[in-house]
Amino acid sequence: xxxxxxxxxxxxxxxxxxxxxxxxxxxxxxxxxxxxxxxxxxxxxxxxxxxxxxxxxxxxxxxxxxxxxxxxxxxxxxxxxxxxxxxxxxxxxxxxxxxxxxxxxxxxxxxxxxxxxxxxxxxxxxxxxxxxxxxxxxxxxxxxxxxxxxxxxxxxxxxxxxxxxxxxxxxxxxxxxxxxxxxxxxxxxxxxxxxxxxxxxxxxxxxxxxxxxxxxxxxxxxxxxxxxxxxxxxxxxxxxxxxxxxxxxxxxxxxxxxxxxxxxxxxxxxxxxxxxxxxxxxxxxxxxxxxxxxxxxxxxxxxxxxxxxxxxxxxxxxxxxxxxxxxxxxxxxxxxxxxxxxxxxxxxxxxxxxxxxxxxxxxxxxxxxxxxxxxxxxxxxxxxxxxxxxxxxxxxxxxxxxxxxxxxxxxxxxxxxxxxxxxxxxxxxxxxxxxxx
Amino acid sequence: xxxxxxxxxxxxxxxxxxxxxxxxxxxxxxxxxxxxxxxxxxxxxxxxxxxxxxxxxxxxxxxxxxxxxxxxxxxxxxxxxxxxxxxxxxxxxxxxxxxxxxxxxxxxxxxxxxxxxxxxxxxxxxxxxxxxxxxxxxxxxxxxxxxxxxxxxxxxxxxxxxxxxxxxxxxxxxxxxxxxxxxxxxxxxxxxxxxxxxxxxxxxxxxxxxxxxxxxxxxxxxxxxxxxxxxxxxxxxxxxxxxxxxxxxxxxxxxxxxxxxxxxxxxxxxxxxxxxxxxxxxxxxxxxxxxxxxxxxxxxxxxxxxxxxxxxxxxxxxxxxxxxxxxxxxxxxxxxxxxxxxxxxxxxxxxxxxxxxxxxxxxxxxxxxxxxxxxxxxxxxxxxxxxxxxxxxxxxxxxxxxxxxxxxxxxxxxx
Numbered sequence: 001x002x003x004x005x006x007x008x009x010x011x012x013x014x015x016x017x018x019x020x021x022x023x024x025x026x027x028x029x030x031x032x033x034x035x036x037x038x039x040x041x042x043x044x045x046x047x048x049x050x051x052x053x054x055x056x057x058x059x060x061x062x063x064x065x066x067x068x069x070x071x072x073x074x075x076x077x078x079x080x081x082x083x084x085x086x087x088x089x090x091x092x093x094x095x096x097x098x099x100x101x102x103x104x105x106x107x108x109x110x111x112x113x114x115x116x117x118x119x120x121x122x123x124x125x126x127x128x129x130x131x132x133x134x135x136x137x138x139x140x141x142x143x144x145x146x147x148x149x150x151x152x153x154x155x156x157x158x159x160x161x162x163x164x165x166x167x168x169x170x171x172x173x174x175x176x177x178x179x180x181x182x183x184x185x186x187x188x189x190x191x192x193x194x195x196x197x198x199x200x201x202x203x204x205x206x207x208x209x210x211x212x213x214x215x216x217x218x219x220x221x222x223x224x225x226x227x228x229x230x231x232x233x234x235x236x237x238x239x240x241x242x243x244x245x246x247x248x249x250x251x252x253x254x255x256x257x258x259x260x261x262x263x264x265x266x267x268x269x270x271x272x273x274x275x276x277x278x279x280x281x282x283x284x285x286x287x288x289x290x291x292x293x294x295x296x297x298x299x300x301x302x303x304x305x306x307x308x309x310x311x312x313x314x315x316x317x318x319x320x321x322x323x324x325x326x327x328x329x330x331x332x333x334x335x336x337x338x339x340x341x342x343x344x345x346x347x348x349x350x351x352x353x354x355x356x357x358x359x360x361x362x363x364x365x366x367x368x369x370x371x372x373x374x375x376x377x378x379x380x381x382x383x384x385x386x387x388x389x390x391x392x393x394x395x396x397x398x399x400x401x402x403x404x405x406x407x408x409x410x411x412x413x414x415x416x417x418x419x420x421x422x423x424x425x426x427x428x429x430x431x432x433x434x435x436x437x
Numbered sequence: 438x439x440x441x442x443x444x445x446x447x448x449x450x451x452x453x454x455x456x457x458x459x460x461x462x463x464x465x466x467x468x469x470x471x472x473x474x475x476x477x478x479x480x481x482x483x484x485x486x487x488x489x490x491x492x493x494x495x496x497x498x499x500x501x502x503x504x505x506x507x508x509x510x511x512x513x514x515x516x517x518x519x520x521x522x523x524x525x526x527x528x529x530x531x532x533x534x535x536x537x538x539x540x541x542x543x544x545x546x547x548x549x550x551x552x553x554x555x556x557x558x559x560x561x562x563x564x565x566x567x568x569x570x571x572x573x574x575x576x577x578x579x580x581x582x583x584x585x586x587x588x589x590x591x592x593x594x595x596x597x598x599x600x601x602x603x604x605x606x607x608x609x610x611x612x613x614x615x616x617x618x619x620x621x622x623x624x625x626x627x628x629x630x631x632x633x634x635x636x637x638x639x640x641x642x643x644x645x646x647x648x649x650x651x652x653x654x655x656x657x658x659x660x661x662x663x664x665x666x667x668x669x670x671x672x673x674x675x676x677x678x679x680x681x682x683x684x685x686x687x688x689x690x691x692x693x694x695x696x697x698x699x700x701x702x703x704x705x706x707x708x709x710x711x712x713x714x715x716x717x718x719x720x721x722x723x724x725x726x727x728x729x730x731x732x733x734x735x736x737x738x739x740x741x742x743x744x745x746x747x748x749x750x751x752x753x754x755x756x757x758x759x760x761x762x763x764x765x766x767x768x769x770x771x772x773x774x775x776x777x778x779x780x781x782x783x784x785x786x787x788x789x790x791x792x793x794x795x796x797x798x799x800x801x802x803x804x805x806x807x808x809x810x811x812x813x814x815x816x817x818x819x820x821x822x823x824x825x826x827x828x829x830x831x832x833x834x835x836x837x838x839x840x841x842x843x844x845x846x847x848x849x850x851x852x
Contacts, residue, residue, distance in 0.1 A: 335842075359783075359850040367776060429745050
């Protein structure tokens with residue numbers, strides 16, 4: 001028996017604890033079955049490299065409600081623990097794990113491989129991007145620090161940014177200009193560092209080719225095309241929009257292919273590792289407690305990263321997450337803002353390939369503009385849905401009556417309707433509703 | 438007014454009509470000659486009106502009336518002539534009226550489209566650099582007000598004709614195995630920078646005014662930096678792109694280069710004809726559209742409705758290409774076409790910032806071709822004055838930030 005074995009053996013003996021009325025009993029509610037106090041203790045021990053660390057109590061409960069996250073299970077953990085040096089600490093963590101026991105969900109999501117991908121990104125890619133920024137003296141934090149990556153359980157454990165004052169912005173309101181710019185700044189740095197990383201490490205990021213639209217699976221078609229068809233049904237009810245609705249109907253057979261073309265690599269275009277699902281709920285905001293002004297942002301949820309055009313993130317973000325006037329009128333300006341930081345960061349990191357001019361960059365994005373239409377027409381409605389009772393993965397991904405009703409309900413939302421009313425004519429004039437675009 | 442050329446005589450006109458009607462016995466009974474335009478109205482030529490009563494030889498001498506416009510080259514000073522020589526505008530226009538436009542008309546006739554797009558040239562004289570047209574004003578065609586500019590009705594009429602003209606030219610070029618591709622001397626070309634005094638001079642005048650305006654000062658810096666690269670960027674913009682549908686662009690589509698016919702009862706425009714093909718060149722149709730929209734449209738049509746106007750143009754353009762069985766390149770989808778529109782957007786910036794102030798100026802002081810083209814004291818004063826116009830200032834306030842966010846004020850935009 002080694003010394004460390006002996007120590008572990010001693011530790012394993014239950015200790016008599018002095019009864020202190022202040023120390024609450026551990027509470028674990030509605031969590032994955034493997035998420036026990038013992039598990040958490042082991043995790044903390046590993047993270048702090050302290051084998052004698054001991055948990056005093058934990059409180060575990062679900063983190064989100066319905067309609068807030070279609071990508072997995074989020075569990076909030078509060079743990080009081082004592083380290084080997086005697087110091088006591090209160091830790092806040094978020095555990096992100098896969099759906100359990102829902103065969104339909106698991107089968108649908110399987111080809112997108114989102115859990116493995118996210119773990120890989122947190123473990124291997126993001127830290128390198130952080131290091132690149134540090135190289136040029138940029139210490140800005142863009143994403144959450146990972147505590148642990150648990151491959152067997154398909155789980156990620158992060159520090160709970162809530163405890164640091166980061167909250168989810170109002171999903172239904174849309175971000176204002178100040179917040180939009182903070183997000184775009186972070187997006188620009190993420191994109192730039194990914195392009196440089198890919199170059200330095202032998203094109204290692206180019207294998208990420210399973211974003212929302214990809215050439216391997218159409219499993220999400222019921223969600224995207226289903227929502228688009230619900231939009232078409234809604235639009236057909238509006239006087240003056242009959243011709244538009246007809247165009248939309250004719251677009252249905254081409255819809256998935258048009259989406260896939262966005263994710264295809266276009267020769268000569270600059271490519272980055274796109275986040276893939278960058279919208280309000282994947283952005284955590286720290287507001288100043290006195291002024292209420294947004295101060296900082298952390299980007300989360302890297303399940304759908306894909307190597308490709310920055311348009312994937314820019315059009316997704318701008319057409320889902322902004323206040324209406326910004327969404328309708330200011331996208332070009334926001335792209336110019338993003339581009340200043342993107343190109344500057346690329347230059348500072350001595351990116352070896354051609355950096356397009358702003359004018360050329362606009363044109364590269366313009367070729368992917370169908371994605372802007374797709375997000376406004378088919379994704380926005382999901383994000384802004386207010387009828388959360390039936391808002392779950394199945395309602396999104398199935399084609400039964402419940403799913404159809406859910407999607408129709410999304411388009412009853414007046415905000416979503418307004419987006420369609422005001423932007424469909426714009427998209428039509430751009431040729432984006434044409435099947436042969 | 439510029440006096441009628443001395444060689445424009447009874448005998449000359451009689452000869453011209455004899456050639457046109459192919460009747461050696463044609464005889465002029467009566468002839469009235471008068472100058473047609475005032476100063477600053479047209480930098481492209483001297484226009485003279487001729488009212489002619491004549492009889493054909495094979496009729497029982499019944500007299501016919503024909504009203505003619507004679508367009509001749511301006512008798513410029515030597516310096517200007519030298520400056521303008523490489524553009525070869527008179528020869529070009531004669532070639533186009535003589536050899537190109539009739540064939541375009543034939544092509545459109547082929548698909549049953551008999552709509553008149555341009556006037557017919559009665560006679561072309563290469564020696565004297567003169568073209569004789571039927572006088573459209575007698576048929577009721579007039580020029581619209583270049584200061585008040587055009588509304589959507591006028592615009593749709595022009596776009597329809599332009600779309601058909603462009604499409605037919607693309608097909609003509611295809612059938613004649615590239616015959617129109619030699620037209621490569623538009624405003625920006627690789628042979629000469631002679632318009633630099635006007636273009637870069639205007640850009641700098643705009644920049645000088647903007648530098649005094651707090652909201653626009655940061656943009657003026659960009660324009661100053663852009664100036665040395667301006668002609669190169671323009672050249673690249675004018676260069677035809679392989680794989681796209683290129684056309685014989687008119688080259689100078691604006692209010693004064695079209696003539697409208699109005700319904701005498703309602704006062705609404707019912708027809709338009711395109712004139713003045715001096716700067717035509719082979720290239721993207723989007724260049725004509727950017728120039729037209731940014732020099733000649735009323736607000737808010739120019740600022741808010743361009744997207745619909747491009748769509749309107751595109752549907753007729755692509756339809757005509759299809760009817761004429763165009764094969765050489767893929768006929769662009771609307772989305773593809775909008776991409777080209779953005780690709781060529783530099784010319785929109787140029788037309789709005791540099792050209793339009795000249796077109797809508799009401800200040801006749803120093804208004805002459807010399808002041809426009811030159812960088813001397815008078816030229817600089819003239820251009821500075823263009824930017825005192827409150828309408829021009831309003832336009833720049835609205836449009837410069839828009840062009841900036843598109844990256845069109847950057848030195849590296851074309852790279």
